[in-house]
Amino acid sequence: MIDLSSTMLGMRGCVGKSVRQISNLLDFPAIVLLYHRIADLEFDPQQLAVSFQNFYQHMEYLKKVYHILTIDEFQESITKRKPFLSRSLILTFDDGYADNAQQALPVLESLNVQALFYISTANIGSRQEFWWDDLERIFLQDRQPPPELKLSVDGRMYSFSTQNFEARRLVYFTLHPIVKKQKPEIREQIFQQLCVWAGVPREGRETHRTMMTTDIQKMSKSKSAVIGAHTHNHVSLSMLSYQEQFDEIQKSKLVLENLTGQKINHFSYPYGAREDYDRQSIRIVKELDFTMASANFYWQVHRWSDIYQIPRIVVRNWGIEEFKQHLKGFYLS
Numbered sequence: 627m628i629d630l631s632s633t634m635l636g637m638r639g640c641v642g643k644s645v646r647q648i649s650n651l652l653d654f655p656a657i658v659l660l661y662h663r664i665a666d667l668e669f670d671p672q673q674l675a676v677s678f679q680n681f682y683q684h685m686e687y688l689k690k691v692y693h694i695l696t697i698d699e700f701q702e703s704i705t706k707r708k709p710f711l712s713r714s715l716i717l718t719f720d721d722g723y724a725d726n727a728q729q730a731l732p733v734l735e736s737l738n739v740q741a742l743f744y745i746s747t748a749n750i751g752s753r754q755e756f757w758w759d760d761l762e763r764i765f766l767q768d769r770q771p772p773p774e775l776k777l778s779v780d781g782r783m784y785s786f787s788t789q790n791f792e793a794r795r796l797v798y799f800t801l802h803p804i805v806k807k808q809k810p811e812i813r814e815q816i817f818q819q820l821c822v823w824a825g826v827p828r829e830g831r832e833t834h835r836t837m838m839t840t841d842i843q844k845m846s847k848s849k850s851a852v853i854g855a856h857t858h859n860h861v862s863l864s865m866l867s868y869q870e871q872f873d874e875i876q877k878s879k880l881v882l883e884n885l886t887g888q889k890i891n892h893f894s895y896p897y898g899a900r901e902d903y904d905r906q907s908i909r910i911v912k913e914l915d916f917t918m919a920s921a922n923f924y925w926q927v928h929r930w931s932d933i934y935q936i937p938r939i940v941v942r943n944w945g946i947e948e949f950k951q952h953l954k955g956f957y958l959s
């Protein structure tokens with residue numbers, strides 16, 4: 627029996643690859659790297675953290691071998707249709723973890739390179755973790771919660787066995803996509819229930835905290851950081867109404883402008899896959915006067931790319947040799 631869907635996917639993959647190769651013959655591609663956290667974590671089920679050592683080696687290598695553009699240089703190439711130099715890239719970080727200010731920024735400053743930090747603003751100044759970290763803290767940490775969970779999600783009841791680690795791991799992976807699809811107020815109701823059930827505080831861990839006001843102000847004064855918005859509550863925009871999307875995007879911009887005293891020109895769509903934002907999101911980003919917006923799908927950037935849907939490449943906790951291999955692939959394929 628032939629699996630048609632995988633054959634079709636394979637064909638699409640080939641077409642995509644050759645389009646990339648032809649584009650790269652016309653013009654050098656640039657790439658946009660996407661980091662989230664610089665930290666050593668015991669559990670990292672979403673693979674968001676890169677260790678400090680790996681990050682340092684990535685940066686040292688990039689500085690030697692690649693052109694790490696400033697955000698303005700990158701943006702200018704696209705708005706003025708100027709070709710990129712060979713091996714051009716920019717660095718970006720999503721979400722606004724405190725380690726961006728404490729671990730990543732000093733490395734960038736020491737090498738005199740710049741990155742764009744997209745920050746979700748709801749947790750600034752609170753001790754709450756992002757919801758995906760709360761989910762990990764509740765289900766994947768070494769503790770014994772009650773053996774059964776009954777959870778109400780927007781009026782719908784779910785029932786799970788949680789009697790051993792394997793069962794809780796399954797609940798984690800089952801709940802992750804369910805929680806991702808909820809609006810912020812429903813999400814909060816879920817975590818209120820889960821924290822009571824597990825007997826853990828709503829406040830989170832120091833190791834998973836997000837930036838405080840002082841971190842953001844420190845960043846805003848550094849030549850190595852450009853600050854961008856990433857919605858207030860880190861929501862998948864496409865499930866919201868026009869007005870809800872507008873409020874989410876505008877609020878993050880205003881919070882950051884108030885904190886930094888600077889105009890915030892950059893935005894990235896939370897989660898960033900093509901299904902996580904829509905035409906309305908792009909329209910709002912333009913209406914709110916952002917000059918560039920990043921997505922999160924795999925592709926390279928050329929001077930003719932859509933500046934409101936910049937593709938990016940997620941960096942995992944790769945050792946330096948693996949990192950080099952990935953980079954080579956991004957430019958050659």
Ligand SMILES: [Zn+2]
Pocket residue numbers: 720721856860896897
């Ligand atoms: Zn994000």
